[in-house]
Amino acid sequence: MLFVFGLSLAAVLPVSAANGQQDLDHYRLLVWLVTALLVLVVALFLSILRRGHRSRQALHQEVKRRHKAVSALEESEKRFRETVDLLPQSVFETDRVGKVVFWNRCALDLSGYSAGDLDSGLMLSQLFAVEDGERLQEVFQKVLSGQRLINSQFTVRKKDGSILPALISADAMVLQGQVTGIRGSIVDISDRVQAEKTLRQNEARLNYLAYHDTLTDLPNRALFQDRLEHALARARRFGSQLALLVIDLDRFKNFNDSLGHDVGDQVLWKVACQLRNGLREVDTLARIGGDEFVIVQENVASQADVATVAKKVLSLLVQPISLREHQLFLTASIGISLYPNNGEDVSSLMRQADRAMYQAKNKGGACFSFFSAEDDDLVEERLFLENDLRQAVDRHELLLHYQPQIDLESGRLVGVEALVRWQHGQRGMISPGAFIPLAEETGLIVPIGEWVLRAACIQGRKWQQSGMPPVRVAVNISTWQVRQPDFVDMVEGILDESGFDPQLLELEITESAVMDNVQEAVRILNIFQQRGISLAMDDFGTGYSSLSSLQRLPLSKLKIDRSFIREVTSNANDAALTSSVIALGRTMGLGVVAEGVETEEQLDFLQRMNCAQVQGFLFSKPLPANEVSTLFERSFVSSSAPPPVASEK
Incomplete structure (x- = not known):
């Protein structure tokens, strides 16, 4: 536009200029210069305007970009914080x-x-x-x-x-x-x-259990053997003596089987407490299994020192243990071996102490015994006998003999007592005195007693079927049988199985079987009485039953132990006690049977005391079943002739 304005001005000037061509040229040149200058100024201005516009746009874009970046950063920071919070x-x-x-x-x-x-x-x-x-x-x-x-x-x-x-x-x-x-x-x-702590505790507990008895908290066999090894090493180093005592509770298996394993465990725990509290801390006490405990006594000066410890152990164990309604009296057999006299290593000392323990049991238990090579043969014999006895029932080596019970008023056979015998395959007939105590001690009396009851009922049924006169069959019941939880079921099962008349069965129980738990004994005996089974108290006078307890029992008969009859004619005390039992039975309406009658003098005394029944070798030894049947119609007592004497015992 400025350029057009300049051209128009230059075209007009020649018409109005009067001073000549030269001035006109100068003037036109000036106009052209002014116009060019104006064009340049305008062009520069326009350029500046365009650049400002672009700068403003760029600035706006930069601000916008930065604002967006800040927003993105803030959003990122927010997401980061939220993520970190999660x-x-x-x-x-x-x-x-x-x-x-x-x-x-x-x-x-x-x-x-x-x-x-x-x-x-x-x-x-x-x-x-x-x-x-x-x-x-x-x-x-x-x-x-x-x-x-x-x-x-x-x-x-x-x-x-x-x-x-x-x-x-x-x-x-x-x-x-x-x-x-x-x-x-x-x-x-x-x-x-906490898990690591628990794991460490569990590992420590497992390690402890690996070397300690869980029931008594005493060292177990593994820890005992380790301590004995160390004790032997010290004894060798210092040239000292060491004693190993093996303690085995007498007849504990019977307690365990009769009263239950929970009671047995409590007994073992209390025994462990008694021993632990009664021994020195330096002595090692361990339970190595079942009812067997061991003591390691170091620095022994003499056998007398060891005997003192053994006596103390026996005195600790003789204290009664009260559990629930039971009061248990325990005894123990202790075997002792000495280092270096009886062995120089763990296995030999254990073996000799075990044998010594069995030597103590052979003496009747409730005692201690040092290992003796002379007594070792007896221990070995006892072990063999026990092993054979465990198989006697399965091998059909047991049999029954029956000893007649005579009514003194009629002189007739009114009953028989079933007595077990053992016909060993190699050793022949073994005396009951040799294996019955062993059976009682080992608990074998329970299966043997069940066999005896079954065999006696089967034989009684045979006599019934053969037309023999009704004769009561008496069977001895062990204390341990009475304590069995299935005892009643066992008796009733045998009666049902054999078909024997319950009214012809008589169960003979001892005072100890009753007095251990009078309430339970009364319950059991009442069940039998309701079935018609007769009940007799065997060996009466040798136990500790009271008259009040006796009155609670549904008994039908008392049996006077043979130990009183043996000297009844020569010992005033035995005569007085026998007379008292007969009078007591008469007062209570109970029959009385005198066992072990062997002389006419004894029979005469019993007749004068009005004893109801007798049995013994004066009338007959125990006989096989086939020989008993010949005695059913025989009169054993008469006023004109003395009774026959058995020629063989």
Whole structure:
């Protein structure tokens, strides 16, 4: 536009100019210069305007870009914080002096602090136990210097003062080449520490159980053998003596089987307590199995010292043990071997002590015995006998003989007592006195007693079927049988199985079987009485029953033990006791049977005392079943002739 204006001005000037062509040329040149200058100014101005516009656009774009970047950064920071809050571990940040500038939600929950506590200037050291303060400061400085911390265990102290174990990891925060603080994580390892503690406790418990008896808490066989090995090593080094005592409770198996294993376990526990409290701490006491205990006594000066310990053990065990309604009286057999006299290693000392223990049992138990080579043969014989007795029932080596019971008023056979005999395959007939005590001690009396009852009922049924006169069959019942929980079921099962008339069965029980638990005995005997079974108290006078207890029992008969009849004509005490039992039976309406009658003088005394029934070798020895049938119609007592005397016992 300016250019057009200049051309128009130049075209007009020649018409109005009067001073000549030269002035006109100069003037036109001036106009052209002014016009060109104006064009340049306008062009420059327009260029500046265009550049300003572009700058404004660029600035606007930059501001917009930066605003967007800031928003994105803020959004990223928000997402980061939210993500960190979702982490299952605590995350924190501090400045260079240890002031906490950030922590996530998990850190808040872990420490018990709040966001407000952070705003008030919480120091990192406040999150840890005082005892960790010095180490924490040392670690903090190392992290600031560029050393990374990985899973170092510290104790976190919560706001409420409680503490917990934790693993700390941390690294330095660097901004523009400058360390501004540290960033780290805290992992609560309470569960892991507790699990490790439990694991260590379990390992320790398992290790303890591996070497200790769980019932009595005494050392077991493994620990006992280890301690005995060490004791032997000391004895060899110092040239001293050592004693090994093996303790076995007498007839414990019968207690266990009769009263139940729970009662048996309580008995063993109480025995262990009695022994532990009565021995020196330097002596090793262990339970090596069942009812067997051992004692290792070091630095023994003489056998007398060992005997003193053995006597003390026996005195400890003789004390009665009260369990529930039972009062149990225990005894023990103790075998003793000495180092170096009886052996120089664990196995030989154990073997000899075991043999000595069986020597003590052969003497009747309730005693101790030092190992003796002379007595060892008897122990071996007893072991062989016990082993054979365990198989006697299966081998059909047991049999019954029957001893007649005579009514003194009629002189007739009114009953028989079934007595077990053992016909050994190689040794022949073995005396009941040799195997019955062994059966009682080992508990074999229970299966043997069941066999006897079954065989006697079967034979009684055979006599019934053959037309013989009704004769009562008496069967001895062991104390241990009465204690069996299935005793009543066993008796009733045998009666049903054999078909024998219960009214012809008589069960003979001892005073000890009744007095151990009178209430239970009364319950059992009442059941039998209701079935029509007769009940007799065997060996009356040798036990400790009271008259009040006797009156509660549904008895039909008392049996006077043969030990009183033996000297009834020569011993005033035996005569008085026998007379008293006969009078007591008459008063209570009970029959009385005198056992072991062997002389006419004894018979005469019993007749004068009005004893109801007798049995003994004066009338007949125990006979096989086929010989008893010939005696059913025979009269054994007459006024004109003395009774026949058995020629063989």
